[in-house]
Amino acid sequence: METILFLTHAEADGGLSKSGLEALGAAAELAKNVGGELVAGLYGAQIQPAADSIATCGARRFLAVAAEDFAAARYATDAAACEALIRGSAASLVVAAAGSRNARVIAGVAHRLGGCVDTHVTSIDAASGGPAISRWFYRQRIEGSLTRTQRPWFLLLDPGAHAPWTGEAGSITPEVLAVPVPDTCRRTIVQGFITPPADQQTIRPEAELLFVAGAGWTKKQKDGQPHVAEAEALIVDFLQKSRASLGSSKSLVDLTGENQAALRFMSHLNQVGQTGASPRHPKGLSTCCHGEEPHTVGWRFIAERRAINLDPNCGWARGKADVLYVADAFEVMARVNQLLGVKQ
Numbered sequence: 522m523e524t525i526l527f528l529t530h531a532e533a534d535g536g537l538s539k540s541g542l543e544a545l546g547a548a549a550e551l552a553k554n555v556g557g558e559l560v561a562g563l564y565g566a567q568i569q570p571a572a573d574s575i576a577t578c579g580a581r582r583f584l585a586v587a588a589e590d591f592a593a594a595r596y597a598t599d600a601a602a603c604e605a606l607i608r609g610s611a612a613s614l615v616v617a618a619a620g621s622r623n624a625r626v627i628a629g630v631a632h633r634l635g636g637c638v639d640t641h642v643t644s645i646d647a648a649s650g651g652p653a654i655s656r657w658f659y660r661q662r663i664e665g666s667l668t669r670t671q672r673p674w675f676l677l678l679d680p681g682a683h684a685p686w687t688g689e690a691g692s693i694t695p696e697v698l699a700v701p702v703p704d705t706c707r708r709t710i711v712q713g714f715i716t717p718p719a720d721q722q723t724i725r726p727e728a729e730l731l732f733v734a735g736a737g738w739t740k741k742q743k744d745g746q747p748h749v750a751e752a753e754a755l756i757v758d759f760l761q762k763s764r765a766s767l768g769s770s771k772s773l774v775d776l777t778g779e780n781q782a783a784l785r786f787m788s789h790l791n792q793v794g795q796t797g798a799s800p801r802h803p804k805g806l807s808t809c810c811h812g813e814e815p816h817t818v819g820w821r822f823i824a825e826r827r828a829i830n831l832d833p834n835c836g837w838a839r840g841k842a843d844v845l846y847v848a849d850a851f852e853v854m855a856r857v858n859q860l861l862g863v864k865q
């Protein structure tokens with residue numbers, strides 16, 4: 522029988538993230554479907570609120586590593602906590618959310634335990650020969666289904682791929698495991714976080730809308746001049762008013778590296794496409810972007826797509842967008858911002 526460990530760290534407020542609850546949803550469903558045993562393993566400075574919030578998830582055991590040393594993301598302590606929880610649970614399958622903290626340690630932990638790991642998992646199903654997963658390869662261009670006999674098998678579930686676990690909170694007393702933290706583990710000291718203010722944080726995975734800016738924003742316009750400062754102002758104004766997430770074409774983010782006039786708040790992290798990200802949003806609006814295949818392949822999870830382009834023959838017109846506005850994006854976005862301002 523499989524022992525399925527739902528592995529998670531607690532967030533700073535002691536609770537669980539949405540992607541953590543999605544991983545729990547997948548782990549609980551898998552345990553039910555394969556007749557396995559579910560165990561919850563939590564680590565962090567303060568794990569009690571998280572444990573109580575999932576008290577009724579059906580886990581047979583709740584294991585925890587709880588101490589101030591495990592509060593912040595740090596490879597040495599995160600890996601030690603994960604290793605202790607997996608050994609303590611004797612898990613054959615480990616399901617965790619594919620957040621940056623888990624992604625950083627899980628391969629190393631799998632190696633310590635003689636296991637194997639799959640990342641970018643999008644579904645975990647019960648199959649006749651045991652659990653089977655679907656996962657992406659090659660930047661989400663190829664989807665594969667596979668089973669493995671090697672155990673423990675670590676599965677990092679991509680955010681948004683499973684419904685989050687929901688259920689009643691309760692009261693639970695986890696079995697607390699003692700994990701020694703030698704001084705060598707404390708060589709890296711997390712002193713704090715420096716993050717941009719919320720209105721400068723342009724990547725917002727939970728946003729209703731993905732707003733993509735393309736290189737056209739920096740090109741010469743009808744007066745024969747580029748208007749980069751105006752483009753910046755229009756885009757920032759729109760993002761602040763709409764709370765949309767900002768994506769980019771490759772051409773636009775590459776301009777920054779070539780010291781050309783570019784949008785200052787744009788980085789390669791914003792790039793959408795074959796060699797960029799494939800974000801998930803209900804709606805997308807592309808502006809000044811040609812809509813070539815290597816870019817639009819990153820839109821595969823955007824449900825409703827619209828684009829603004831001067832060129833009626835651009836890629837978006839060839840079945841890539843639901844609606845193409847053949848128009849000047851400078852004019853359209855100025856008007857949209859004006860309307861949003863009135864609404865607010």
Ligand SMILES: Cc1cc2nc3c(=O)[nH]c(=O)nc-3n(C[C@H](O)[C@H](O)[C@H](O)COP(=O)(O)OP(=O)(O)OC[C@H]3O[C@@H](n4cnc5c(N)ncnc54)[C@H](O)[C@@H]3O)c2cc1C
Binds near residue numbers: 740772796797808815
């Ligand atoms: C192996 C490989 C991988 C790649 N991976 C990626 C990737 O991950 N992501 C990606 O984006 N690209 C990728 N590319 C590059 C891709 O093929 C395109 O070159 C790129 O997407 C073009 O960016 P763009 O549309 O912003 O720029 P352009 O092609 O320069 O298009 C600019 C557009 O702006 C429009 N425009 C100009 N002014 C206005 C205005 N005022 N109003 C409205 N429209 C206006 C123009 O009509 C034009 O269509 C890859 C290419 C290769 C070969």
